Amino acid sequence: MDIINLYNFYSGYVKIKIKGKHLERFLNLITTNLNLYIWDISRISEEEATLKISLKGFKKIRKHAYKTKTKVEIVEKNGLYKYLQNMKKRKIIVFAGVLFTVFIVFITSLVLDIEVKGNILVEKEEILEKLNDIGLKKGVFRSKIDNREIEVKLMNEIEEISWVGISEEGTRLVIEIKERRIPPKIIPMDVPCKIIAGKDAIIKSITAANGNAVVELNQTVKKGDLLISGIIETKNDGVRTVHSMASVKGRTWYENFSESPLFVYEKQYTGNISKAVSFYFNGKLLNHKDVPYYNYDEKSEKYVIGPLTVIKREFTEYNLIKKGISDAEAEKNAKKELENLLYKSVLKGDVVKISYERIECEKSDYIKLRMLAECEEEIAQQAEITQADLDYATEEWRKKYEQQKAYDAM
Amino acid sequence: MSKSRLKSFMTDSLELPKEIVTDLSRVSIFSNNEIYIENYKGLIEFETDRAKINTKGKIISLNGKGFEIKNITEDEITLKGEIYKITFE
Numbered sequence: 001m002d003i004i005n006l007y008n009f010y011s012g013y014v015k016i017k018i019k020g021k022h023l024e025r026f027l028n029l030i031t032t033n034l035n036l037y038i039w040d041i042s043r044i045s046e047e048e049a050t051l052k053i054s055l056k057g058f059k060k061i062r063k064h065a066y067k068t069k070t071k072v073e074i075v076e077k078n079g080l081y082k083y084l085q086n087m088k089k090r091k092i093i094v095f096a097g098v099l100f101t102v103f104i105v106f107i108t109s110l111v112l113d114i115e116v117k118g119n120i121l122v123e124k125e126e127i128l129e130k131l132n133d134i135g136l137k138k139g140v141f142r143s144k145i146d147n148r149e150i151e152v153k154l155m156n157e158i159e160e161i162s163w164v165g166i167s168e169e170g171t172r173l174v175i176e177i178k179e180r181r182i183p184p185k186i187i188p189m190d191v192p193c194k195i196i197a198g199k200d201a202i203i204k205s206i207t208a209a210n211g212n213a214v215v216e217l218n219q220t221v222k223k224g225d226l227l228i229s230g231i232i233e234t235k236n237d238g239v240r241t242v243h244s245m246a247s248v249k250g251r252t253w254y255e256n257f258s259e260s261p262l263f264v265y266e267k268q269y270t271g272n273i274s275k276a277v278s279f280y281f282n283g284k285l286l287n288h289k290d291v292p293y294y295n296y297d298e299k300s301e302k303y304v305i306g307p308l309t310v311i312k313r314e315f316t317e318y319n320l321i322k323k324g325i326s327d328a329e330a331e332k333n334a335k336k337e338l339e340n341l342l343y344k345s346v347l348k349g350d351v352v353k354i355s356y357e358r359i360e361c362e363k364s365d366y367i368k369l370r371m372l373a374e375c376e377e378e379i380a381q382q383a384e385i386t387q388a389d390l391d392y393a394t395e396e397w398r399k400k401y402e403q404q405k406a407y408d409a410m
Numbered sequence: 411m412s413k414s415r416l417k418s419f420m421t422d423s424l425e426l427p428k429e430i431v432t433d434l435s436r437v438s439i440f441s442n443n444e445i446y447i448e449n450y451k452g453l454i455e456f457e458t459d460r461a462k463i464n465t466k467g468k469i470i471s472l473n474g475k476g477f478e479i480k481n482i483t484e485d486e487i488t489l490k491g492e493i494y495k496i497t498f499e
Contacts (some may be wrong), residue, residue: 028452031484041479043458051479 004037012079014054015040020070026050029064036060050075109127110305111140112171119177122160127177130157139304142168154183192241194389195228197221198381202249211244221250221379227280230385233395233400239393240387243369247379251352254339254373259333262327265320280309293317327367331358332368342373351379418453435465442493444480450487461489471497 020026031324033059041051044127053061065072077225087094114131116124123371131137134153135144151164154175195211203219211228215221230244279286296315303310313346342351353374361368414432421431429436435449447463450483454462454469456479461472477491 024453024456027482031482033483037481037483039481041482043456043477
């Protein structure tokens with residue numbers, strides 16, 4: 001019954017009032033002769049009744065109404081065509097509705113958000129940047145994304161990733177990542193090498209795992225000096241080369257200077273805020289606004305909608321105010337700076353002693369600090385064995401060998 | 411064997427639906443609220459408190475309250491309303 005109602009709604013129907021003495025006869029006539037479907041008939045009075053009839057049927061009943069002397073009067077028109085008629089009067093609303101639908105369809109066909117899951121070692125930004133290079137970013141059409149291709153490309157681009165899974169959750173793209181554990185770097189044992197000093201130092205300990213130590217404890221070495229020779233002399237067969245491995249610790253010294261001002265610049269916000277919205281279309285700037293301040297902080301938000309990029313910027317003006325600080329505070333700043341500098345250069349080792357010394361500074365309003373640090377650190381550095389090294393060692397060995405021979409012959 | 415007897419024999423022995431083979435009408439009543447008549451011949455009378463429907467051989471006469479015809483086609487009629495009495499004349 002509901003389906004019939006739906007059909008009638010689409011094709012349109014009318015509610016009519018019939019008036020006459022033989023209404024039953026009229027109904028019998030139109031149902032049997034015209035094969036019509038009539039519904040919701042109700043008596044109003046002795047001679048009147050209302051009923052609903054399809055629009056097509058209504059046009060056919062005229063003759064029979066005349067025959068049975070029944071008066072027919074339309075009470076109400078109904079159906080889809082009526083809505084359509086109303087819509088003709090409100091073209092702008094219909095147009096806006098269509099536009100809205102198109103907009104929604106357009107928006108939902110884009111990638112609006114990218115989520116990266118499962119990354120531990122690889123930064124999310126790095127993955128997003130790589131995806132951007134591949135061609136996957138916010139605002140591209142979802143239908144244009146080839147999941148398989150992107151998975152393979154991303155795996156090739158970033159070595160640490162062993163598996164990539166891309167799935168769509170509505171307009172959001174979820175990129176699931178499994179990282180691989182990178183195997184440790186294997187030292188090529190078959191390549192011979194020697195070990196030289198990486199820094200000026202006094203040798204404090206030598207632990208040679210492979211190779212021939214040529215320096216002694218407490219010996220002063222300069223940068224580049226040979227510590228472990230990768231050349232081993234044999235008794236009878238000349239020299240052979242090995243892959244040297246050793247841990248050599250040496251005492252090193254560092255000297256650094258730092259100047260620190262007796263004042264700081266502080267930001268004092270004036271309370272002036274300027275806002276600007278820039279539009280980019282395909283990377284082209286459409287409008288431009290100059291920043292009205294000299295000193296300012298900038299906050300920006302970026303939105304990408306398809307080829308259109310909108311950047312909202314907010315500028316907060318401030319003035320720089322020079323403020324004096326105490327001598328002790330300036331010294332503290334200088335020490336901090338020097339320490340940072342030191343720990344940057346001493347990577348593999350410990351700092352044994354640090355001493356600071358105040359020295360005269362040429363600039364007024366500044367203090368100058370000298371730092372002396374004593375450290376103990378790893379100084380071993382692998383280096384290639386050159387042909388000259390080998391020639392020299394061979395020559396040495398030959399001399400020794402001949403001497404020995406002469407000695408034996410005696 | 412007459413025609414009507416043949417028909418009744420056919421429906422009984424072959425278990426065919428009677429309303430299809432014969433042109434008698436099938437009447438279904440839903441509580442006392444709705445009555446559905448298949449294979450009717452015509453509407454004789456229709457008022458809010460009474461209705462007469464012609465079927466083959468019999469006239470179904472209904473007494474009640476608030477009658478309304480839910481739908482009507484060439485051979486089907488559904489009547490809605492509170493039915494008190496059904497008489498076959």
